[in-house]
Amino acid sequence: MSDQSHRESRGEASVCPKCGVGALVQKKVRLGAMVGCHIWPRCDYVQMRSN
Numbered sequence: 728m729s730d731q732s733h734r735e736s737r738g739e740a741s742v743c744p745k746c747g748v749g750a751l752v753q754k755k756v757r758l759g760a761m762v763g764c765h766i767w768p769r770c771d772y773v774q775m776r777s778n
């Protein structure tokens with residue numbers, strides 16, 4: 728039994744800076760990658776990520 732105290736998993740999602748409640752999810756789009764709020768369209772926060 729390993730007693731590893733991992734507080735949070737690595738794949739912790741960032742919180743949307745606009746609404747503060749939604750999580751940012753990454754989506755693949757034609758131009759590359761796009762990060763958007765997961766409660767879209769209630770929150771329209773979108774951030775483009777260039778390669």
Ligand SMILES: [Zn+2]
Nearest residue numbers: 743746764770
């Ligand atoms: Zn949001």
